[in-house]
Amino acid sequence: MPCSIQHSLLTLILLILIAFTYTALNSLRSPSVLPPKVNTISIPDNDFSEIYHSPEVFRLNYEEMERKFRIFVYPDGDPNTYYQTPRKLTGKYASEGYFFQNIRESSFRTDDPDRAHLFFIPISCHKMRGKGTSYENMTIIVHNYVQSLIDKYPYWNRTLGADHFFVTCHDVGVRATEGYPLLVKNTIRVVCSPSYDVGFIPHKDVALPQVLQPFALPAGGNDIENRTTLGFWAGHRNSKIRVILARVWENDTELDIKNDRINRATGNLVYQKKFYKTKFCICPGGSQVNSARIADSIHYGCVPVILSNYYDLPFNDVLDWRKFSVIIKEHDVYQLKSILKDISDAEFISLHNNLVKVQKHFQWNSPPIRFDAFHMVMYELWLRHHVIKY
Structure with missing residues (x-):
């Protein structure tokens, strides 16, 4: 009898030890008891999923x-x-x-x-x-x-x-x-x-x-239903590509192309408001390839169309520009409309959503x-x- 009790006690102790070990190991796997990470970036993972190389x-x-x-x-x-x-x-x-x-x-x-x-x-x-x-x-x-x-x-x-x-x-x-x-x-x-x-x-x-800066109007984005114009550009014809862009497309009914800057006399902030209504904003190089128009497009939620043979775009080795912009060569200006119309609704939504994610990178504070x-x-x-x- 004493041997039977002793055997039972040993079995009980062994079971308790097994249960305790299992609980301890399980708790170590639980994130709630892991030591906090130092200097982590408090940005949702989906903000890092698309726009970076x-x-x-x-x-x-x-x-x-x-x-x-x-x-x-x-x-x-x-x-x-x-x-x-x-x-x-x-x-x-x-x-x-x-x-x-x-x-x-x-x-x-x-x-x-x-x-x-x-x-x-x-x-x-x-x-x-x-x-x-x-x-x-x-x-x-x-x-x-x-x-x-x-x-x-x-x-x-x-x-x-x-x-x-x-x-x-x-x-x-x-x-x-x-x-x-x-x-x-x-x-x-x-x-x-x-x-x-x-x-x-x-x-x-x-x-x-x-x-x-400062931007004249608040940031755009998450407003796809308001963007009914296919493409927009207005500006000085101070480069060959801008002259061609205006000559080829200024009379098109789906592309809103102006061959000069929009006169302020036509209304308050007419130029900036057009960015809110447009899917794709055309960004051709001028006297220099760089343009504030690209940052304007990003701020107002209008997918920039980089129309340039070569432009080492800002943060190009960090950001994947093809995830939030359209990049085409200058000789493709003649097919501009068909290129933009060939972009599916799903592709545009993805470009637009990613554009909202990069807005913070093009803002000075x-x-x-x-x-x-x-x-x-x-x-x-x-x-x-x-x-x-x-």
Whole structure:
């Protein structure tokens, strides 16, 4: 009898141990008891499902950038010319001004050059233009300023300027800096004109989005039922492709193509309101391939049609532009209508929905916020700094 009781007790103890072990293992698999992840990105997974080339790579790299990336801004130079916010934060060159302001407001800036991954050369040719400075004098000013940094600090010489960058959205800034080949060849150029500008080197330089802020009307999106016009464009005929676009399609009944800017006398914000009513907004290059029209289209929820033979689109190595825009060559302008009509309703809905997801990447804020235009530019710089060794 004692042996039977002892055997029963042992069996009971064994069963209790098995049950306890099973419960413990089960709880370890439960997310509720896992240690919290540090610095995770609180963005729904579906926001990362379509619009990025490598969603998980972007997620992890962005998180690392936020923790580690540091920029040293050179403090020297005439305060009336350098590193004061350019003339204004409005207009088609506002991206340059916002970057100058945002870098001061962000956590990426460091006053310790030994901690810096990259060095920002704060040249504001936009402001020089406002003072009436000629291109020739701008080039001299830029050359002398950069040379003074080379002579005074040791950082340029470690990489011959490969870990230095400057920012300009203004065409005069591109022209002024082109006069100093050492600057163009060696540094990372963050510019708004990355194709007709022959000095632009993809994967070294960065395409800065040209954003016309403040936007006149709220963001569009999730409003497909209101978009009854097939395509829209209105603007100056200041390039060959724009002349052809207007000549071929200005009398079409399904494409709303104007051969000039819409006169404000026709009504308040008529131009902007057309973006709300249109499925596809045509974005042909003008005197430069870049255009604020692309950011306008994204903001108002109108799928941009990139009509260009070559355009290193902003954030092109991060964003998959074919998931939220239509990209066609200039010779396809004659088939523009059939190309757009061949896009099925399901394809358009997908393009439109993805467009809403990327809107945050083409918005400048002060102070900057996560995933906005400033942070996307910083991310592009973060990617480039990895290939610089010293």
